[in-house]
Amino acid sequence: MSSPAKLRYGDKEFELPVVVGTENETALDISKLRAESGLITLDEGYVNTGAVASSITFLDGEAGILRYRGYPVEVVADQCDFLETSYLLIYGTLPTQKQLEEFRCSIQHHTMLHEDMKSFYNGVPRDAHPMAILSSVVGALSTFYQDSLNPHDSRQVEISIHRLLAKLPTIAAYSFKKSVGQPFIYPRNNLPYCENFLHMMFAVPCEDYEVDPDFVRALELLLIVHADHEQNCSTSTVRMVGSSNANLFASISAGICALWGPLHGGANEACVNMLEQIIADGGDVKKYVAMAKDKKSGFRLMGFGHRVYKNYDPRAKLIKHQCDRLLAKLSLKDPLFDVAQELEQVALSDPYFIEKKLYPNVDFYSGVIYRAIGIPVQMFTVLFAMGRLPGWIAHWVEMQRSETTRICRPRQVYVGEKLRPFVSVKDRG
Numbered sequence: 001m002s003s004p005a006k007l008r009y010g011d012k013e014f015e016l017p018v019v020v021g022t023e024n025e026t027a028l029d030i031s032k033l034r035a036e037s038g039l040i041t042l043d044e045g046y047v048n049t050g051a052v053a054s055s056i057t058f059l060d061g062e063a064g065i066l067r068y069r070g071y072p073v074e075v076v077a078d079q080c081d082f083l084e085t086s087y088l089l090i091y092g093t094l095p096t097q098k099q100l101e102e103f104r105c106s107i108q109h110h111t112m113l114h115e116d117m118k119s120f121y122n123g124v125p126r127d128a129h130p131m132a133i134l135s136s137v138v139g140a141l142s143t144f145y146q147d148s149l150n151p152h153d154s155r156q157v158e159i160s161i162h163r164l165l166a167k168l169p170t171i172a173a174y175s176f177k178k179s180v181g182q183p184f185i186y187p188r189n190n191l192p193y194c195e196n197f198l199h200m201m202f203a204v205p206c207e208d209y210e211v212d213p214d215f216v217r218a219l220e221l222l223l224i225v226h227a228d229h230e231q232n233c234s235t236s237t238v239r240m241v242g243s244s245n246a247n248l249f250a251s252i253s254a255g256i257c258a259l260w261g262p263l264h265g266g267a268n269e270a271c272v273n274m275l276e277q278i279i280a281d282g283g284d285v286k287k288y289v290a291m292a293k294d295k296k297s298g299f300r301l302m303g304f305g306h307r308v309y310k311n312y313d314p315r316a317k318l319i320k321h322q323c324d325r326l327l328a329k330l331s332l333k334d335p336l337f338d339v340a341q342e343l344e345q346v347a348l349s350d351p352y353f354i355e356k357k358l359y360p361n362v363d364f365y366s367g368v369i370y371r372a373i374g375i376p377v378q379m380f381t382v383l384f385a386m387g388r389l390p391g392w393i394a395h396w397v398e399m400q401r402s403e404t405t406r407i408c409r410p411r412q413v414y415v416g417e418k419l420r421p422f423v424s425v426k427d428r429g
């Protein structure tokens with residue numbers, strides 16, 4: 001236990017307990033600050049605010065380290081598939097063989113959607129963004145499973161977790177089928193998780209579909225590296241919504257909405273659009289780097305920079321490597337990958353990017369793999385959501401089980417009008 005910090009304000013001094021995490025991150029505990037001093041802290045964007053003590057994921061942005069439950073993401077990606085990773089994140093330990101088999105079996109047998117849910121898809125326009133469909137249908141799960149919404153009933157929570165993990169790929173694949181006007185393909189419970197998803201995406205009733213094992217491997221990796229990233233915008237959203245005791249489906253639906261934004265999960269879609277624009281504009285990478293440096297242009301290099309990483313994002317490294325392998329294996333030459341690599345090289349040798357410690361993030365190369373697999377751009381963020389689901393669930397469960405959880409309710413510094421007399425409409429100028 002470190003000695004407390006001291007805060008002096010006016011003629012008074014206040015003690016702030018110091019909390020030290022297992023990896024020595026140090027925080028000032030201000031939970032009693034307002035009660036004792038009348039002061040609150042102001043930190044827009046929560047840049048310096050630890051909202052919670054969590055034991056799920058360790059992230060050191062300066063050193064470029066990411067660990068799930070103590071295991072480096074590189075090791076997890078090498079040794080586990082996505083379902084084993086999900087188990088690790090949600091339950092906190094690596095499963096035994098038996099636990100893993102039971103988990104897989106349960107997930108594989110909850111994949112179908114209630115037939116009535118199909119009518120949701122009839123109600124949206126064909127060009128609806130699949131992220132809008134995803135969040136709506138996930139929210140709507142709470143209308144079909146009203147018997148399992150109690151966040152304090154561990155059996156109900158468990159079944160909801162399995163339903164969500166099992167059904168999200170089906171919901172996602174149906175949103176794609178809707179957009180191309182093809183019939184929905186039912187899940188096949190004899191197929192593993194990622195194969196089943198690719199089958200539902202690309203099979204059609206009129207011909208056979210063989211899932212390419214290279215695509216499966218690439219997809220497993222992408223889902224695993226997206227599986228958790230501690231208190232990011234969407235995870236914090238899930239925790240915030242869940243802190244009101246909202247059910248798991250409602251909380252995850254809110255997380256999906258948060259992920260959609262282009263500054264978060266939507267960056268993978270924005271990144272591919274940007275690379276395409278550069279190619280269409282003659283491929284002058286330097287011009288776009290110059291634009292990104294010019295604040296007045298309002299342009300940013302999508303897939304570059306991160307709130308926490310001030311080093312190469314370890315996930316981007318894994319994805320770039322997978323990109324190389326997959327394109328070589330398929331003998332594919334994707335001009336997008338070439339431009340992305342050139343852009344990375346130019347940006348990383350530019351003083352602006354060096355000084356601000358801006359590196360490619362997880363979204364910079366993921367789109368190139370999705371394209372190689374045949375996933376359309378609008379589905380990129382949906383794939384991110386599928387990957388992030390176990391992380392969201394793990395955080396929601398951790399929050400629900402914690403004895404110190406309270407409803408999230410930040411304060412503010414009010415800077416609006418002071419009390420003023422009301423003027424009735426007939427007397428206004």
Ligand code: ACO
Pocket residue numbers: 262263264265267292293299300301302303304305306307308356358361362363
């Ligand atoms: N291109 C050009 N300049 C950038 C970029 C970029 N991609 N990212 C940050 N900067 C600059 C900012 O202009 C700012 O400069 P200043 O200090 O002179 O004002 C500085 O670097 C710091 O940037 P902030 O926006 O203050 O950093 P913040 O932590 O708030 O934002 C974010 C992080 C949103 C990821 C930002 O880097 C960005 O917009 N990147 C592009 C979008 C993107 O790729 N998002 C995906 C993030 S990963 C994920 O969510 C899965």
